[in-house]
Amino acid sequence: GIGTRGPGETKLEVDRRKIRKRISFLEKKIYQIGVQRDTQRKKREERNIFKIALVGYTNSGKSTLLNAATDSDAYVEDRLFSTLDSTTRKLKIYPNSEVLISDTVGFIEKLPHQLIASFKSTLEEVKRSDLLLLIVDVCNTDFENNIYSVKEVLKEIGVWQKPVLLVFNKIDKLSRGELNSLKIKYKNSVFISALKRSGLPELYLRIKKMIERHYLNIIVKIPYNENKIMSFIYNNCQVLRRRDLVDSTILNLNVNSKYYSILSRYICRGRESREANIG
Structure with a gap:
């Protein structure tokens, strides 16, 4: 049967063969996603639509924020690359204008070049966006290095020149003193809890101001x-x-x-x- 050993194959060789098949399957799936997304993007670009992309280190809470902001049910899981393709929803915060917000694959430190190539279709949403929301998990003690890692990936795909708003997530896990210290250090940022839906009005206000500068x-x-x-x-x-x-x-x-x-x-x-x- 499929996955069983051939003549002279060791268990390690069988495992490697399974992995190669899985990689081949995922590469085909990602290519199909890319074709579909490209068609959707071309349709959006024919209309006057402001596009926002959520970017950030893996497990920073991007999908949770997408759900909270759009009352949708995007897939959320605490694991690496739980969002493989981009998930796009309408954000109803600006009257008489369409605003789309897209979740993207979570970045990791020193993302391998072959993975950047594989995830090109999902990162295209970032390249085509008008505004990037860089979501940061304040519970991660290494969040500042995570911000740096995300910035490096954004530079590598050529989008760091786009408007970027730093959004610190999961503030419900911080003490008042910790939150105040963070606000002093990152004065131009927004502080939210996507899970508790706190801080969202301030986030919407900042997004509106950026949209107004765009029109x-x-x-x-x-x-x-x-x-x-x-x-x-x-x-x-x-x-x-x-x-x-x-x-x-x-x-x-x-x-x-x-x-x-x-x-x-x-x-x-x-x-x-x-x-x-x-x-």
Whole structure:
């Protein structure tokens, strides 16, 4: 049968053969996940969606935070790589705009290069995100080295330049004095207990502020014969107000800053902006 010894095989050789088969199976599964995720990401990028990725050392509480923030039931287990693929959910904290938050595989110190290659599909969520939440387990006495390890992996995959918010998790396990000391040392960070759902309002407020910096409010004037750009606007931007003129349409928009160059030639400026303002 499968897994039994062949002629002259030792138990060690049988075990190695089983491991090779398991690795081959997992590599195929990860490749399939990558193809599926790539299709999903392309669809998201066609729309005006702000994307958040949860990153952190393994068992830092990323999946627990995802569940708490989105009222979902992502798989949670206290083991290495319990989250193999990325789990993405909608986060309803910003009115009239879609926000997606993705859990990712837990990082480990000195992550082997072959594992980085294998987990490329899951780390793509990190590369495509607009904001990284670096989740830290304050119960781990070596958490500062863990932060360093995560930063090194983020640098290796080329995303450390992205906005990063440090989120200290499991603060319910700390004394008041320990928590105060941590807040003094990491002044610009957020402190939560995902399990107890404490500190989440402050986290949401910080996320909202970062989203607001990511978007622009502009006024554009679109001629009626520009059907393609009008379609683009309604598919990718938030239309706040609209006024139809004889030969064109004036739109107040909330738009992702990455679309500025596409819309720049239609933007009303100076006196034209004041005259066109419909708010």
